[in-house]
Amino acid sequence: MLSSVLGRSLHEIRRSFGWWALGIVGYVALIVAVWPTVKGIPAIEKLHNSYPEALKAFTSFGGSFEFGTPAGYLGAELFSFIAPLLLLVAAIGAGARSIAGEEEAGTLDLLLANPISRVRLALEKLGAVAIEMLGLGIVLLAALEVSARVAGMRIGFDKLAAASVSAVLLALAFGAIAFLLGASTGRRGRAIGIASALAVAAYLLNSLASLIKEIESLRPISPFYHYAASDPLHSGLQAGHVLVLAGIILVASAASPLLFDRRDLAV
Amino acid sequence: MSVIAAEMLSKDYGSGHGVFELDFEVRQGEVFAFLGPNGAGKTTTIRLMLDLIRPTGGRIEIFGLDVRARAVEIHRRLGYVPGDLRLYERMSGGELIRHFAGLRAIGDLAPAREIAQRLQLDLDRPIRALSRGNRQKLGLLQATMHSPDLLVLDEPTSGLDPLVQQVFHELVRETTARGGTVFLSSHVLSEVQQIADRVALVRAGRLALVESVQALRELASMRVEASFAQPPPADAFLRVPGVSELERHGQEVVFSLAGPVDPLIKALAAHTVLALDIHEADLQDVFLDLYRGAVEGDGDDVRESVANAL
CATH class of the missing domain: 3.30.70 (Alpha-Beta Plaits)
Incomplete structure (x- = not known):
């Protein structure tokens, strides 16, 4: 486990990964457990359907806003906000910590005195972030599938998987941006701050653009749009949207080692 | 053969900070001490050698290889102890050694264990619980466990107790005995005068003089x-x-x-x-003299070079 930078990076996150997983499982279980008590109660559905458009825009996950079906319920309660939020926080933290965290802790000098190139170091660190997020995605999907079965919620595994994959891709996009910022500046706090601000801006843009005609054409700029646009809980994934998110991940990931390799490391 | 060769090496941080036009060669098998007060540019020079920062001018080669283009090759044959030694706090000493041994593709940890024993270092303890001296031992251990051809030590003796200092001297001597080279920095001459063959005096980012310890002794x-x-x-x-x-x-x-x-x-x-x-002459006094530029030339080669340098 400790014989590579990738291995050590995974070794280091084993505890925090456990806590993240616990949080995701707990939240998913709670949300799904409530489902049997709210489904088929017309009053609740009516209440939600009478939400103002703005609120619907901020709590919808692709497609139309509906509360009475499993897909609509999970979209509103989980995938519209909490699931991407949890994964984004984890990904941005992991991405920023990877290089900048080690640089600020002062261990990077000693690490790079070993026969490992900066490019390889960055790629292994990126690999660790990807594996961590993939792991959290699997935890999310497993928690959804198991609790949906227990609660008798009828929604296909493929739909749950599509939404989970989309959420992981969205998180990884901002995680890769945080990684890029950390690798190119060496400042962890700055990387977290800028990546988080970008995520919030993207979320707001996507939500507001669905309400305001004048800026609707800007919607595709936001990764959140591509996260939800195919309405994964109803219709699965669409290659175009997946490719946009994957493209952000790839570009940020490819630029990171190059910029990291060019600069002076902080003392 | 020169193991380290710096040519007009500069790292200009602006407003007079950095190192400027360093020219020096470190020969195979010698112990070369880089001496100067704190802030003179010793750590900057070492970080240039390790490709952690990039020069703004000049060039530096180690083992005849460019330190940037061939960094991985060079680092495979090099051991390094940073001046500000930071380690992975959540690991144990043994885990750190296993990690670095893995990066160096060292399968046999017996030499590392042997050095740990000589240093009386307990590898099972978590690093966060280690004293400064024990951290320094761990730093020496990871730098020497692969019998490097070049040891680069930034202020290695600060914080070492006398017993460990002795083991440290042994490790340095063993390195040179098998043909290895040692580059170390210090701000205290008395710490290195027993082990160094040559000293370079660096002042405000410039080399003031490069001279053998023997010649300096005679000067005193x-x-x-x-x-x-x-x-x-x-x-x-x-x-x-x-x-x-x-x-x-x-x-x-x-x-x-x-x-x-x-x-x-x-x-x-x-x-x-x-x-x-x-x-016996106290080199510390000579250095103080040199620093004050107080040595007057009288034809002696060393005095001349000192006078020129200063």
């Missing part, structure tokens, strides 16, 4: 204290070459001696000497 004047049965005449030692009288208290006379000791001994023999004490 010795202090001779003689106690006579009767006070010798005031002019008794005036004509002895290299000798000047510093103090006189009755029968006791203190001389400073630059150059060979024999003429003074011959002159002393004309009188009844009760006690004689000759102190």
